[in-house]
Amino acid sequence: MKNYNTLLDDLAPKKFNRLGVIWTIALVVIIIFGIIAYIDQVIKGQEVTNMRDYALWGIYISNFVFFVATSFVGSIIVAVLRLTKNEWRTPLVRIAEIITLASIVMAGITIMIDMARPDRLLYLFIYARLQSPITWDVIIIPTTIAISFLLLYFPLLPDLAILKKYFKKEKPRLSKIYGMLSLNWVGNKAQKAIQTKSIKIIALMIIPISIMLQTIDALLFSTTYRTGWNSTNMPAYFISGAFVAGVAALIAVVYVVRRTKKLESYITDFHFDKLGKLLALACLIYLYFNMNEYLIPAFTPSKEEDIHLRTLFTGSYSYLFWLVTIVGLILPIILLLFKKGRKPLPMFIIGMVVVIGSWWKRYIIITPTLLHPFLPIQGVPESWHHYFPSMHEWIITVATLAAALLIITLLVRYLPVIPIQRTAEEKELLETDIKH
Amino acid sequence: MKEQDNNAKNSRRSFLKKGIALGAFSATALAVASFQKDDVEETGEKVKLLSPEGEIVEIDKAYVKPAQDLHMPIDSKKIREGIPNRKFVMVIDLARCKNALNCVSACNKHHHITGKNAWLKVYKMQETKDTAPYWMPSTCQHCDQPACVTVCPVDATFKRRDGLVLIDNDRCIGCRFCMAACPYSARVFNWEEPDQGDITMNMEGLPHNSSPEHAGMPSVKGTVDKCDFCPHQIDKGELPHCVSACPNGVFYFGDKYEDTVTNGDETLRLSKLLEDKAGYRLMEGLNTQPSVFYLPPKNRSDDFKDGLDKYKEFESVEKPE
Numbered sequence: 001m002k003n004y005n006t007l008l009d010d011l012a013p014k015k016f017n018r019l020g021v022i023w024t025i026a027l028v029v030i031i032i033f034g035i036i037a038y039i040d041q042v043i044k045g046q047e048v049t050n051m052r053d054y055a056l057w058g059i060y061i062s063n064f065v066f067f068v069a070t071s072f073v074g075s076i077i078v079a080v081l082r083l084t085k086n087e088w089r090t091p092l093v094r095i096a097e098i099i100t101l102a103s104i105v106m107a108g109i110t111i112m113i114d115m116a117r118p119d120r121l122l123y124l125f126i127y128a129r130l131q132s133p134i135t136w137d138v139i140i141i142p143t144t145i146a147i148s149f150l151l152l153y154f155p156l157l158p159d160l161a162i163l164k165k166y167f168k169k170e171k172p173r174l175s176k177i178y179g180m181l182s183l184n185w186v187g188n189k190a191q192k193a194i195q196t197k198s199i200k201i202i203a204l205m206i207i208p209i210s211i212m213l214q215t216i217d218a219l220l221f222s223t224t225y226r227t228g229w230n231s232t233n234m235p236a237y238f239i240s241g242a243f244v245a246g247v248a249a250l251i252a253v254v255y256v257v258r259r260t261k262k263l264e265s266y267i268t269d270f271h272f273d274k275l276g277k278l279l280a281l282a283c284l285i286y287l288y289f290n291m292n293e294y295l296i297p298a299f300t301p302s303k304e305e306d307i308h309l310r311t312l313f314t315g316s317y318s319y320l321f322w323l324v325t326i327v328g329l330i331l332p333i334i335l336l337l338f339k340k341g342r343k344p345l346p347m348f349i350i351g352m353v354v355v356i357g358s359w360w361k362r363y364i365i366i367t368p369t370l371l372h373p374f375l376p377i378q379g380v381p382e383s384w385h386h387y388f389p390s391m392h393e394w395i396i397t398v399a400t401l402a403a404a405l406l407i408i409t410l411l412v413r414y415l416p417v418i419p420i421q422r423t424a425e426e427k428e429l430l431e432t433d434i435k436h
Numbered sequence: 437m438k439e440q441d442n443n444a445k446n447s448r449r450s451f452l453k454k455g456i457a458l459g460a461f462s463a464t465a466l467a468v469a470s471f472q473k474d475d476v477e478e479t480g481e482k483v484k485l486l487s488p489e490g491e492i493v494e495i496d497k498a499y500v501k502p503a504q505d506l507h508m509p510i511d512s513k514k515i516r517e518g519i520p521n522r523k524f525v526m527v528i529d530l531a532r533c534k535n536a537l538n539c540v541s542a543c544n545k546h547h548h549i550t551g552k553n554a555w556l557k558v559y560k561m562q563e564t565k566d567t568a569p570y571w572m573p574s575t576c577q578h579c580d581q582p583a584c585v586t587v588c589p590v591d592a593t594f595k596r597r598d599g600l601v602l603i604d605n606d607r608c609i610g611c612r613f614c615m616a617a618c619p620y621s622a623r624v625f626n627w628e629e630p631d632q633g634d635i636t637m638n639m640e641g642l643p644h645n646s647s648p649e650h651a652g653m654p655s656v657k658g659t660v661d662k663c664d665f666c667p668h669q670i671d672k673g674e675l676p677h678c679v680s681a682c683p684n685g686v687f688y689f690g691d692k693y694e695d696t697v698t699n700g701d702e703t704l705r706l707s708k709l710l711e712d713k714a715g716y717r718l719m720e721g722l723n724t725q726p727s728v729f730y731l732p733p734k735n736r737s738d739d740f741k742d743g744l745d746k747y748k749e750f751e752s753v754e755k756p757e
Contacts, residue, residue: 044628045626045628045629045657045658046610046658047628049627051627052553053621054621056615056625057616114611115610115611116609116610116611116612116627116658116659117608117609117610117658117659120590120607120608120609120610121609123592123607124589124590127590127592132586132587133587134589134613135589223587225722226619370616373619375559375574375620376559376560376561377621378557378559378560378752379748380552380553380750380752381552382750384553
């Protein structure tokens with residue numbers, strides 16, 4: 001068994017290696033391109049996108065829904081596994097919290113990118129009307145950002161105090177910052193009592209809040225008359241989809257972090273095995289709601305539903321639809337049933353495929369519906385009958401994804417990705433060991 | 437203090453201009469009070485004016501001055517409430533529509549539509565292979581249960597008591613949720629800076645303030661536009677542009693409370709017209725309760741095919757030569 005010092009050396013934040021530096025710079029460059037493209041969009045208007053009067057929402061919205069979905073991982077891994085007393089979660093919770101915070105922050109930014117009048121952002125508060133699902137979003141997104149931040153921050157306090165000590169001699173400035181952030185944590189009884197209670201409350205709060213978040217996200221669509229959106233199945237469908245996207249994102253990030261930080265002895269095959277089972281469960285639930293969403297309406301379709309479902313099953317969106325459904329959902333379930341499928345590398349590949357599938361899944365939910373309104377599309381240019389994102393939309397969207405990855409990268413760089421204190425406690429390595 | 441004086445002047449201006457007061461009574465009181473400090477000498481002669489509350493108020497004649505400019509401040513309250521005791525409706529007689537498209541041209545012209553999607557379009561309709569094709573002009577339906585208004589997060593689109601659903605382009609944040617909510621695809625978006633030329637400038641060469649009561653004067657980049665039922669025409673006692681432009685008398689416009697509609701040539705009882713010709717509304721099943729009624733394309737005098745000459749699948753706004 002390792003002693004406390006090696007544990008600290010293993011888990012304390014380390015400088016980027018060369019690959020880390022290149023990766024970070026690449027992300028920053030992509031983000032800069034995205035900002036330039038966005039400024040251009042603000043100046044010229046949304047005509048730089050390929051959205052038009054029929055395809056009135058595009059990848060900004062589907063990307064927003066994707067970010068909202070991945071933010072769900074925090075409440076699953078941290079809160080649900082906590083309530084169900086799944087102790088194996090310990091080395092994964094912080095990464096889940098980091099993904100949640102990065103995703104929900106980027107969701108907030110992405111939805112603003114879609115606004116054609118960002119200069120009127122404050123109107124959402126000044127003239128807010130409570131009956132609009134967008135107002136519900138305006139309320140729930142900042143709430144989720146705040147709760148996600150606290151969910152990351154409170155459990156960090158003991159670790160920050162540890163890092164203050166750890167870096168005292170080598171890096172006094174960094175040590176000072178950790179010290180400030182640790183809010184004078186000394187770990188006495190009173191502090192521990194407050195911390196434990198706070199974490200308990202937040203962990204309980206994050207579950208209903210993230211369920212509300214996913215629900216409101218679904219209601220943006222299901223409160224309209226549109227075929228393919230106007231369904232009471234939508235909230236449950238979105239929640240289960242978020243379960244899939246979130247866990248898959250976690251698996252992908254955990255694999256990369258484990259490799260680059262050499263945490264193989266902390267995040268083991270056992271953890272991947274557990275995560276694999278969790279992802280399989282998520283995918284099965286999602287498959288069930290997919291059947292409710294697409295298969296059941298196919299039995300008694302109205303004229304509009306018939307057109308919509310045909311487009312997905314055999315029409316212009318069928319390749320994407322089946323790719324997303326079979327490769328992004330059914331195949332992972334089959335692979336995850338095997339023990340070999342739940343080993344780290346296969347899991348990483350499955351996780352990535354499911355994440356990419358989840359992204360395109362949102363595209364499939366948003367776009368085809370808009371291109372089949374009740375009245376025929378007439379009197380507009382031929383190009384308005386279709387939608388595929390423009391270069392501006394791609395650059396900006398890729399930049400938002402890069403920004404989420406940058407937030408994750410920086411937090412992983414400067415925070416202990418595996419809780420030091422808790423790991424030490426669980427391994428029964430008390431701080432007194434240092435003296436030996 | 438200076439700002440207060442300005443406010444006071446503005447409110448006095450509007451107060452006098454319309455003969456009846458538009459500004460709040462308290463603002464008027466403030467205005468009069470602040471004039472005490474001015475170097476105006478009171479004549480002692482009082483002028484009676486009507487306040488918005490219906491009270492007769494008196495002010496000294498010395499304060500009554502001719503209006504300096506004719507630029508009317510928009511009274512947003514009236515605009516959002518609409519004309520009292522009216523309920524505007526439209527009837528579209530599909531039996532008469534030959535796809536002449538004069539309605540579309542007139543609408544495009546008078547609303548200075550420069551985009552690629554007209555607000556009023558004539559659809560080539562055919563429900564199934566076995567049913568007859570017909571031409572169907574479609575405007576904003578000005579629903580009594582407007583889905584667009586429900587979802588708007590900032591009250592930019594609103595429903596008035598006189599039945600009109602309008603858009604405040606100075607309020608709209610460009611989220612396009614209303615467009616997603618509208619089942620009639622009635623709404624269009626200003627994806628770029630509208631290229632409307634000098635038409636939307638006023639006499640001083642400045643842009644008009646956009647008003648919900650005259651959509652497109654001017655259109656505003658990044659906001660939603662749609663058919664406004666021409667309240668600027670109603671104000672003048674005239675019919676909407678599409679109604680007066682139609683050579684075939686397809687469009688009737690009128691007031692449901694008066695039970696009267698007119699296409700300019702003939703004036704009819706709304707209830708009788710709907711009863712005689714089996715009037716209906718679009719997508720009644722959605723319970724949006726539109727203010728636009730349709731008369732079925734029965735006993736048509738012209739062949740549907742004659743309209744095909746003018747039909748353009750990919751164009752509804754003619755580009756200026």
